[in-house]
Amino acid sequence: VLKLMIIVDDVGGLIPKISHSPWDGATLADFVFPFFLFVVGISLAFAYKRVSNRVSATKKAVLRAGKLFLLGLLLQGGFFHNIHDLTYGVDIGKIRLMGVLQRIAMAYLVVALCEIWLRDGREDGIGSGYAIIRKYRCQLLVGLVLTSTYTVILYCLPVSDWVYNVTSSDSTMKHFVVKCGVRGHTGPGCNVVGMIDRSIFGIQHLYTRPVYLKTEWCSIDSPNNGPLPSDAAPWCEAPLSIQRAS
Incomplete structure (x- = not known):
C-alpha cells in the first residue's frame, strides 16, 4: 500500500490515468x-x-486515535507550508479540521472499540458459512447500521441552497450562490456530505484544493487542473469535502 501511495503521489501528476479521478469513476490512486x-x-x-x-x-x-488525529491536524491543518510559500503562523479560523489522517483516526477508533467490546472471546475455530456470521454477528450489525444510516442520509436528506464569498488576488470580494434544493444528488456542489461538513465544521475549515477542480465544470484542461471555463459551475471556487459523496 505504501509503495502504491508513493507511485500515485509522485507519478500521478505526470500520468492522469493513475491520478485521482476528478469525481465519477475510479483510478489506481482511488x-x-x-x-x-x-x-x-x-x-x-x-x-x-x-x-x-x-x-x-x-x-x-483512544490514545492512539487521538495521536493520529493530532498528527493529521498538524500535517494537514496548515501548519506546514510549501517550500516557495514561507509564511509563519496558522490562521485558526481557516485551519483544515478533517483531513485524511483525522478521518482514518475516527475509523480506527470505531473499529477498535468493536474489536475490544464485541469480539467473541471463545478461542474455538472460526469455521465457515453461518459459523463466521454467528461469530462476528455484532460487528456485522454495526457495519450494517452504519452503512444503512449513511445511505439513507445520502439519498434522502434534502440539500438546500448555500452561499459563500471568495476574496480574489486583487482583494475584491466575490459572492456566489449555489442553487441546490435536491435530494440524492452526488455531484460536487449539492451532495449531503458537503452540506453536513459545511454545517458542522464551517466552510472555512474545508479543503481548499479538492479533486473536483479537475472536472470539466471547473477546468478547461480536465482531467488536469487548469483555468476556470467561462461557464464554470458556481461551486468551483468553494472549498468542499475531501472525499466523494459516494
Whole structure:
C-alpha cells in the first residue's frame, strides 16, 4: 500500500490515468485509501486478538486515535507550508479540521472499540458459512447500521441552497450562490456530505484544493487542473469535502 501511495503521489501528476479521478469513476490512486483502511482493519484483528483488560485496551485505542488525529491536524491543518510559500503562523479560523489522517483516526477508533467490546472471546475455530456470521454477528450489525444510516442520509436528506464569498488576488470580494434544493444528488456542489461538513465544521475549515477542480465544470484542461471555463459551475471556487459523496 505504501509503495502504491508513493507511485500515485509522485507519478500521478505526470500520468492522469493513475491520478485521482476528478469525481465519477475510479483510478489506481482511488484504491489507496480503501486499501489502507483495509490494512488498518486487518491489523486491528491481530492487535486485539486477545484482550485481558478491555478498559485498558480502550484507553490505548483512544490514545492512539487521538495521536493520529493530532498528527493529521498538524500535517494537514496548515501548519506546514510549501517550500516557495514561507509564511509563519496558522490562521485558526481557516485551519483544515478533517483531513485524511483525522478521518482514518475516527475509523480506527470505531473499529477498535468493536474489536475490544464485541469480539467473541471463545478461542474455538472460526469455521465457515453461518459459523463466521454467528461469530462476528455484532460487528456485522454495526457495519450494517452504519452503512444503512449513511445511505439513507445520502439519498434522502434534502440539500438546500448555500452561499459563500471568495476574496480574489486583487482583494475584491466575490459572492456566489449555489442553487441546490435536491435530494440524492452526488455531484460536487449539492451532495449531503458537503452540506453536513459545511454545517458542522464551517466552510472555512474545508479543503481548499479538492479533486473536483479537475472536472470539466471547473477546468478547461480536465482531467488536469487548469483555468476556470467561462461557464464554470458556481461551486468551483468553494472549498468542499475531501472525499466523494459516494
